[in-house]
Amino acid sequence: WSPFVVSAPGKVILFGEHAVVYGKTAVAGSLNLRAYALVTPRDDATVRLVLPDIDIDVHFSTHTLPQIRKEDLEHPAEIESLVTEAITVPVGPGRTAILTFVYLYACLFCSEDRTSGFTITVRSLLPVGAGLGSSAAFNVALSAAMLKLTGQLSDEGSSAGDKQLINDWAFRGEQVAHGTPSGIDNAVATYGGFVRYRKGEEQTDLQSTQALRVLITNTKVPKSTKALVASVRVLRDRHSPIIDGIMDAIHSISTKAANLFGGPDAGDLEVQLQDMIRINHGLLATLGVSHPALERVRDITGTRGMASKLTGAGGGGCALTLIPNGLPSAEVDAAGKELAEEGFQCYETNV
Ligand code: PMV
Numbered sequence: 001w002s003p004f005v006v007s008a009p010g011k012v013i014l015f016g017e018h019a020v021v022y023g024k025t026a027v028a029g030s031l032n033l034r035a036y037a038l039v040t041p042r043d044d045a046t047v048r049l050v051l052p053d054i055d056i057d058v059h060f061s062t063h064t065l066p067q068i069r070k071e072d073l074e075h076p077a078e079i080e081s082l083v084t085e086a087i088t089v090p091v092g093p094g095r096t097a098i099l100t101f102v103y104l105y106a107c108l109f110c111s112e113d114r115t116s117g118f119t120i121t122v123r124s125l126l127p128v129g130a131g132l133g134s135s136a137a138f139n140v141a142l143s144a145a146m147l148k149l150t151g152q153l154s155d156e157g158s159s160a161g162d163k164q165l166i167n168d169w170a171f172r173g174e175q176v177a178h179g180t181p182s183g184i185d186n187a188v189a190t191y192g193g194f195v196r197y198r199k200g201e202e203q204t205d206l207q208s209t210q211a212l213r214v215l216i217t218n219t220k221v222p223k224s225t226k227a228l229v230a231s232v233r234v235l236r237d238r239h240s241p242i243i244d245g246i247m248d249a250i251h252s253i254s255t256k257a258a259n260l261f262g263g264p265d266a267g268d269l270e271v272q273l274q275d276m277i278r279i280n281h282g283l284l285a286t287l288g289v290s291h292p293a294l295e296r297v298r299d300i301t302g303t304r305g306m307a308s309k310l311t312g313a314g315g316g317g318c319a320l321t322l323i324p325n326g327l328p329s330a331e332v333d334a335a336g337k338e339l340a341e342e343g344f345q346c347y348e349t350n351v
Pocket residue numbers: 016017018019020021130131132133180181182183184185225229311312313314
């Protein structure tokens with residue numbers, strides 16, 4: 001077989017993070033920042049994973065990687081512990097990536113001849129751990145590459161069936177990496193576009209609507225999605241009727257925002273979205289997932305006529321700011337300068 005490249009985009013959650021974990025609606029869009037995987041054949045019974053952006057270069061003999069039987073696929077937790085045992089590399093930021101790689105390899109190649117091998121090199125334009133879906137883009141690219149290698153894609157990954165398969169396997173990679181993810185990140189990285197997402201339901205494509213001009217600010221404060229999701233779960237376990245009410249309010253925001261896109265009141269869209277952004281952030285802050293750096297972004301952009309909210313898990317990571325069409329560019333530039341002075345990194349882009 002010949003070398004090939006697959007790629008998958010990052011995402012930004014507009015509304016509904018955290019609530020989506022509890023079956024509520026979220027709205028997300030894909031970004032023009034991608035992860036790229038180059039896959040090349042080798043004939044020495046070795047698989048090698050190279051992630052130059054995070055200094056990872058590991059290789060495994062195909063004979064020492066976990067052997068999994070098809071029937072074992074019904075017990076993902078056991079597979080995960082088998083995989084964990086097989087990984088002897090030191091703990092570090094790349095360990096999760098290696099774990100999901102070995103997991104997907106072990107599962108997808110379970111009944112395959114393991115004598116040949118391959119090298120997979122992944123480069124990403126997405127900042128890692130910033131809430132822009134870098135891990136989902138990685139897992140979607142990996143699962144597409146391995147499904148192609150095992151001959152399971154009927155149409156180069158472009159048919160609906162292929163996409164569903166890629167998305168399902170990427171989701172299992174996300175479960176290994178993040179515990180109980182909702183699946184929104186891998187869905188956006190697989191299907192692209194602009195989506196209304198609800199766990200267990202077919203997502204609705206909102207692609208026909210107008211693009212939104214946004215500023216994404218990476219506070220560079222490290223955060224753990226797994227820990228933040230777990231902290232919200234603890235709060236919910238302690239005060240379930242109160243927290244469920246907050247989740248329901250977030251659901252109403254996502255539903256309203258999704259209905260606004262492309263609706264008859266497009267002129268009013270920005271004003272309404274600004275309100276939704278402010279309210280959604282306030283609710284997330286009450287769940288304990290904001291951070292002083294995110295509040296700083298809100299202060300700076302707020303005094304320049306823009307509304308911001310955290311995007312993704314919070315606790316640091318990125319903020320999303322809507323840039324209203326009529327806002328003078330001097331205001332946007334001044335806000336960008338002040339944000340850079342705080343040590344934050346800004347990307348002006350369209351969703
Ligand atoms: O931090 P991110 O961008 O991976 O987003 C996490 C979004 C959550 O709703 C908090 C978790 C999830 O799995 O949906």
